[in-house]
Amino acid sequence: DAEITQSPRHKITETGRQVTLACHQTWNHNNMFWYRQDLGHGLRLIHYSYGVHDTNKGEVSDGYSVSRSNTEDLPLTLESAASSQTSVYFCASSESIRGTYEQYFGPGTRLTVT
Amino acid sequence: AQSVTQLGSHVSVSEGALVLLRCNYSSSVPPYLFWYVQYPNQGLQLLLKYTTGATLVKGINGFEAEFKKSETSFHLTKPSAHMSDAAEYFCAVSDQNEKLTFGTGTRLTIIP
Numbered sequence: 001d002a003e004i005t006q007s008p009r010h011k012i013t014e015t016g017r018q019v020t021l022a023c024h025q026t027w028n029h030n031n032m033f034w035y036r037q038d039l040g041h042g043l044r045l046i047h048y049s050y051g052v053h054d055t056n057k058g059e060v061s062d063g064y065s066v067s068r069s070n071t072e073d074l075p076l077t078l079e080s081a082a083s084s085q086t087s088v089y090f091c092a093s094s095e096s097i098r099g100t101y102e103q104y105f106g107p108g109t110r111l112t113v114t
Numbered sequence: 115a116q117s118v119t120q121l122g123s124h125v126s127v128s129e130g131a132l133v134l135l136r137c138n139y140s141s142s143v144p145p146y147l148f149w150y151v152q153y154p155n156q157g158l159q160l161l162l163k164y165t166t167g168a169t170l171v172k173g174i175n176g177f178e179a180e181f182k183k184s185e186t187s188f189h190l191t192k193p194s195a196h197m198s199d200a201a202e203y204f205c206a207v208s209d210q211n212e213k214l215t216f217g218t219g220t221r222l223t224i225i226p
Contacts, residue, residue, distance in 0.1 A: 031212055040123075042204060042216040043158075050212075058213075090157055094212055101146050101165065101208050105157035 002027045006091050006106040013113055019078040021109050023091030030096040032074040033103065034058075034066065036087040043090065049074055050096070081113045116141040116207050120217035128225045133177075133192040135220050137205030140186065146208040147188040149179055152219075153201045161203070164188065175199070200224045 004025040013019050025032065030051045035043040045058030047066040055066050063085060065077045078085055088110050092103040121136040139145055146165045150158040162173025169181040175198075179190045188205060205217040 033213075035216075040218060042218040043214075044216075045213060048213060092158075096212070101212055102148075102160055102163060103214060105150075105159070107157045108155075 004091060004093055004104055004106040006089075006109050008109060009107065010110045011112070013081050013111070015081060015083060015113055017081050019081050019111065021076045021078075021089055021091075021111070023074050023076065023106060024072055025091075025093040025104070025106075026072065027093055027095070027104060028071060029093035029104075030071070031094045031103075032068070033092045033094075034064070034074065034076045035090045035092065036060065036085075037090060037108075038087050046076065046089075047074075078111075081111075083113050085111065086113045087111060116145070116209055116215045118205050118207050118215055118217035120203075120205050120220050122220055123218065124221045124223065126223040126225055127195045129197055130194050133190070133195045133199065133222065135190040135203050135205075135222065137179075137188045137190065137217060138186050139188060139205070139207045141207055141209070143210055146210075147179075147181060148206040148208065148214065149173065149177070149188075149190050150204045150206060150216075151175075151201050152204065158204065161190070195224050197224050197226065 007022045033048045034046040044060045049068040091106040094103045117140045119138045148163045149161040164181045172178045206214045
């Protein structure tokens with residue numbers, strides 16, 4: 001069965017370190033998204049991609065970057081981790097068929113920055 | 115710009131009672147509307163969606179929602195709550211570029 005996976009599921013890192021969170025989907029979806037989930041804010045969009053070599057900034061992109069070298073993967077990099085980036089991170093993907101718009105979510109990565 | 119407001123961050127209902135979770139949206143284009151459910155320590159799962167056509171939408175687990183354009187609402191209902199419905203529920207609106215904007219969520223507690 002097709003799925004979307006994230007790794008690691010839990011990560012503790014120190015302030016200032018570079019961290020990369022992996023996202024891999026086997027749906028063959030064109031679109032991929034990264035969100036962060038914080039109490040009182042719901043899910044907020046960090047970055048998104050509509051296809052290979054395409055990346056776009058979302059609502060809360062400062063301090064994060066992504067790259068899309070193939071259809072399946074969209075890794076999220078925290079260039080220099082800050083305590084404010086302690087959060088739960090979700091990756092999602094969707095197909096580019098007008099009228100569908102459903103996003104499929106991964107299980108999440110809980111990141112703690114100390 | 116689009117936005118979603120979910121009224122009530124916490125809702126408690128008795129088992130067997132009606133579940134009503136409120137969602138109002140703002141969108142400059144015809145909206146696509148979604149309800150997602152999140153169980154503890156899991157990702158989000160689609161409950162139901164409205165894109166076009168019939169304004170009363172039925173989803174999984176007995177949930178349904180009605181799109182009311184005049185009220186800019188998309189409230190989620192279930193006639194009879196079950197203990198397994200305890201979770202966090204998110205309303206979301208999509209623009210025509212496939213991006214989702216989420217509400218802040220409503221945590222549903224079921225009282226035995």
